[in-house]
Amino acid sequence: MGSGKAYMDNQILKIEPVHKPLNATVEIPGSKSITNRALLIAALAEGRSVLRNVLFSDDSHYFMRCLQTIGYQLEIDETSRTVAVTGTGGQIPKHEGLLELFVGNAGTAARFLTAFVSLAEQGSFRIDGIPRMRQRPIQDLIDALQTLGVRIESEQQTGCPPVRIEAKGLQGGRVSIPGNKSSQYLSAILLTAPYAKNPVDIEVSGELLSAPYIDMTKRMMEQFGVHVERTGNASYRVSNQMYQRREYIIEPDASGASYFLAAPAIAGGKVKITNLTQNSLQGDAKFAGLLEQMGCTVRWGADFIEVEKKDGQVLTGIDVDLNEMSDTTMTLAAVAPFASSPTTIRNIGHIRIKETDRIHAVVTELRKLGVTVEEWEDGMRIEPAKQLTPAAIDTYDDHRMAMAFSLFGLTIEGLEIKDPGCVSKTFPNFFDVFADMCKQ
Numbered sequence: 001m002g003s004g005k006a007y008m009d010n011q012i013l014k015i016e017p018v019h020k021p022l023n024a025t026v027e028i029p030g031s032k033s034i035t036n037r038a039l040l041i042a043a044l045a046e047g048r049s050v051l052r053n054v055l056f057s058d059d060s061h062y063f064m065r066c067l068q069t070i071g072y073q074l075e076i077d078e079t080s081r082t083v084a085v086t087g088t089g090g091q092i093p094k095h096e097g098l099l100e101l102f103v104g105n106a107g108t109a110a111r112f113l114t115a116f117v118s119l120a121e122q123g124s125f126r127i128d129g130i131p132r133m134r135q136r137p138i139q140d141l142i143d144a145l146q147t148l149g150v151r152i153e154s155e156q157q158t159g160c161p162p163v164r165i166e167a168k169g170l171q172g173g174r175v176s177i178p179g180n181k182s183s184q185y186l187s188a189i190l191l192t193a194p195y196a197k198n199p200v201d202i203e204v205s206g207e208l209l210s211a212p213y214i215d216m217t218k219r220m221m222e223q224f225g226v227h228v229e230r231t232g233n234a235s236y237r238v239s240n241q242m243y244q245r246r247e248y249i250i251e252p253d254a255s256g257a258s259y260f261l262a263a264p265a266i267a268g269g270k271v272k273i274t275n276l277t278q279n280s281l282q283g284d285a286k287f288a289g290l291l292e293q294m295g296c297t298v299r300w301g302a303d304f305i306e307v308e309k310k311d312g313q314v315l316t317g318i319d320v321d322l323n324e325m326s327d328t329t330m331t332l333a334a335v336a337p338f339a340s341s342p343t344t345i346r347n348i349g350h351i352r353i354k355e356t357d358r359i360h361a362v363v364t365e366l367r368k369l370g371v372t373v374e375e376w377e378d379g380m381r382i383e384p385a386k387q388l389t390p391a392a393i394d395t396y397d398d399h400r401m402a403m404a405f406s407l408f409g410l411t412i413e414g415l416e417i418k419d420p421g422c423v424s425k426t427f428p429n430f431f432d433v434f435a436d437m438c439k440q
């Protein structure tokens with residue numbers, strides 16, 4: 001089987017069930033969120049940073065290509081998963097005319113690069129993506145950057161990309177930013193704030209969703225030598241500072257790991273993920289805790305995490321607020337029908353504006369398999385399934401739909417995943433790693 005990237009659009013992949021308990025050790029590619037933060041920070045630092053265990057997927061390719069288009073020198077070695085970035089100490093390279101940056105459907109690239117190019121002293125930039133990206137809101141970030149002195153607008157006044165920026169540097173000052181659509185706006189401002197002309201005081205108005213990603217941003221900024229001051233419950237101050245170039249090892253992707261941790265919960269046996277630890281920067285590493293609540297045994301080692309479902313162990317459903325790790329909604333939704341009681345997933349309304357309307361997509365595909373599900377605006381309740389029927393799963397150009405629903409194929413004979421190549425957004429060799437897990 002080739003890597004996800006090799007698939008043709010609309011190809012269908014049949015998942016082969018496993019007939020014995022799993023017993024596998026799995027290596028997961030680098031984190032998307034950490035890779036794209038590290039690339040941005042390294043570009044802003046002065047001198048050459050070497051990033052290791054870099055994720056090579058659509059989202060990171062777009063990010064790297066955009067940095068190259070802007071004028072950064074990247075030494076890319078995909079075989080050793082290493083990228084060396086020569087940073088320019090906050091001076092964004094000059095260019096003539098309009099610079100077009102294409103970000104596909106990478107939310108992190110769209111949001112982080114919008115703030116990043118706003119640091120340029122001069123120059124016109126246009127950031128655009130695939131049609132779905134043109135439906136993903138960015139107005140709150142545009143408003144915040146305007147407040148900080150940037151000339152920026154949503155080109156078609158839709159509040160979504162394409163975004164036009166006439167750069168003249170980031171002035172800094174006070175800004176309030178809503179946190180109820182995406183945490184990526186706040187991360188974008190925090191990451192670039194050290195290079196504003198004046199200190200930046202940021203206040204989050206209203207609730208902040210996906211909060212662990214802000215901790216990740218803060219912790220990574222600290223790892224590269226920049227301090228973010230917490231000035232209140234929901235406020236931050238970043239003064240003028242410089243990132244320090246360094247060698248940096250990127251953690252395995254915890255959201256990508258969730259499918260493999262969930263596999264033994266469905267098929268029985270155990271799966272160990274190497275190099276993912278309890279000290280992870282990623283909130284999604286806590287997904288294992290949900291499986292533990294459902295009845296699995298979880299072991300954290302110095303350099304691994306392992307999930308086991310013991311022979312005869314019955315899973316129980318859980319009632320969870322998944323706001324802090326909403327990328328794992330699809331994974332939990334795939335485990336839930338195998339529990340003996342219902343699972344309720346709450347406070348995830350914002351996943352309707354991601355790669356697809358994820359609540360609706362999950363509910364629709366679970367129903368195809370014969371699962372009883374109740375859908376509401378910001379959540380769902382999944383009933384235990386007495387019997388699952390095989391189906392061809394629509395994946396909505398959403399990598400997480402493809403990866404999570406593959407889990408059903410571990411026990412259902414004849415389960416098919418449509419357009420499996422969409423996994424290339426964050427995990428191009430997903431199906432190779434999945435097949436290998438089943439074979440071990």
Ligand SMILES: O=C(O)C1=C[C@@H](OP(=O)(O)O)[C@@H](O)[C@H](O)C1
Nearest residue numbers: 033108182183184187210213327
């Ligand atoms: O900052 C990040 O790296 C991310 C933040 C989250 O998005 P939201 O803050 O939009 O929920 C998450 O879903 C996304 O996959 C990555």
Ligand SMILES: C=C(OP(=O)(O)O)C(=O)O
Nearest residue numbers: 105106107108327354355
């Ligand atoms: C929501 C996701 O991606 P992004 O917002 O970074 O495009 C994701 O990877 O599940």
